[in-house]
Amino acid sequence: MAVTIQEVARAANVSPSTVSNVLNGRDSRMLPETKVRVEQAIAQLGYRPNRAARQLRTGRIQMLGLVVPSVANPFWGTFAQLVESVALRSGFRVLLCNSERDPQREAEYLEELWADGVSSVLLCSSLPSISHVQPFLERGMTIVAFDRTSQLGDPPSLTNVSVDNSLGAQLATSHLLELGHRRLAFVSGRVHSVNRKERLDGFLSTVDRAGIAANEVLVWKDSGSGRAGDLDAAEVGRAAARELLSRPCPPTAFVATNDMFAIGVCAGVRDAGLRVGADVGRSSGSTTSCWPISLSRR
Amino acid sequence: MAVTIQEVARAANVSPSTVSNVLNGRDSRMLPETKVRVEQAIAQLGYRPNRAARQLRTGRIQMLGLVVPSVANPFWGTFAQLVESVALRSGFRVLLCNSERDPQREAEYLEELWADGVSSVLLCSSLPSISHVQPFLERGMTIVAFDRTSQLGDPPSLTNVSVDNSLGAQLATSHLLELGHRRLAFVSGRVHSVNRKERLDGFLSTVDRAGIAANEVLVWKDSGSGRAGDLDAAEVGRAAARELLSRPCPPTAFVATNDMFAIGVCAGVRDAGLRVGADVGRSSGSTTSCWPISLSRR
DNA sequence: GCCTGTTGGTGTATCGTTTTACCGGCGCTC
């Protein structure tokens, strides 16, 4: 059905090996003329190497496993799109895996990917523990963790690419302070990860430096279930905003630990009959999303 | 490195063929005892068939191409997650492809998928013309179009699974009428697809049946660029809402042709200093998303 | 004239699975 390397070889009057050499850039000791003949044959026949055969022989495959909590979360959706477009430029395909924050599913996906010969994985996991990736690292899988500041118990050989949590929180908080806000609230779920801890610390240190009194700072750390989904996060944010706004001295602005909590907070503010960006968080625009993309790698 | 079928065969004291037969359910004329021996060997060695080899031999591969405009759009993100979870249950992997509403990219993705041996594709395309899929259908690719009511020029052999556009629009419009709204607006981009036309018609026929006067109905059809992205849609919705609300007799409720326009409309309403679900669209909740999932297939 | 090195390639085994053809042994029939 499809064109094979053999047919190309025949058309260019060379051996399949030579075509393979052209394909893989091993053309150092090859007559330029021969190379051109092969390239023309490839173009003319519309030949595309069979990936299955190539993978079977080499063991390598140009595929990237992308493990995210859920691509239904707009943050991860946007992220997935970016990843896919970059991967495409390098000839990589992207296999989508939604872990749903389940350690077992995460491990299962890694197992599947490994069985498929996919040895490059971008793992976005905010699970308290990811000790289940250790065996895969040992088997030689290349795993890069995103958005996970390394924490105790994490495999030491795991590469991390993350945002600068502390700086982000500082920027967000400073922004609100500059707008004149004095009663600030920080909304987060359980502070189970280093990410969240650093964001909270960034917030606290900034209000502290600004000389804001402790009783003007409200910190909401939901103690809900360990494996809260994204919709839960929005619900938590919503409840938090409602509850905080009903207090005697309600906050005039909010910092949320991520987009889903922020979305929830916005809803909660509206529930309270207030307007985001006007009654609450008074600023030039309505809301600001500002975790700075800065890389810490090793 | 990995366990092969040969090793399983040796462990179970049978030939590789027999293991293969067990694997593929061809066990009709096989001693139950033999089958059990093979299964135990598989389990014990943790054997997983090599997909590359299998694909090379059979030409088939358990992979689904998912082509969406952009997974950064929460609608498609949610959709992608659903698709992925269903596919997983059947042992299918999902290859993510963001077409960005570009016919050329769409065709290129199909080409790549075909070259990879992926012959099952779920195509979500609202492009005015998808004649570029015709050659792939002819080559034997199985393509199912989602969210695209068949239109003139579409390949006749293309299977469609779509929402019931007219019913959806009727439900949305009736809902608002029941809440007592009389001045309604319909916000859409260019009505370039049958989908959008049917939604608009559903809206118009419902207000008509309700005896709403023509001058109380506002229809916004942006004439912007042909290949408007999702963010553009939100911007269009926003501008539409602002403009419509500044008129002498502004609408009290909006029906949008899809989520992104609706998000934009919400922003525009807030820009005008009004509250969604209170000043505008007064209802039990704030907004309602209601395209009914009904299948029309052939 | 013999050895060596370089040039420009080619031949062939190999990756792990599926599939088609085939096989020996047994029981049954005529």
Place this chain on the structure above:
DNA sequence: GAGCGCCGGTAAAACGATACACCAACAGGC
């Protein structure tokens, strides 16, 4: 007792690309 069919498998040839070893032809050195 020759022939036939069934039972429970097995042997071996693919699938398409890659990589390693090898080769013929020729030039140059001594």
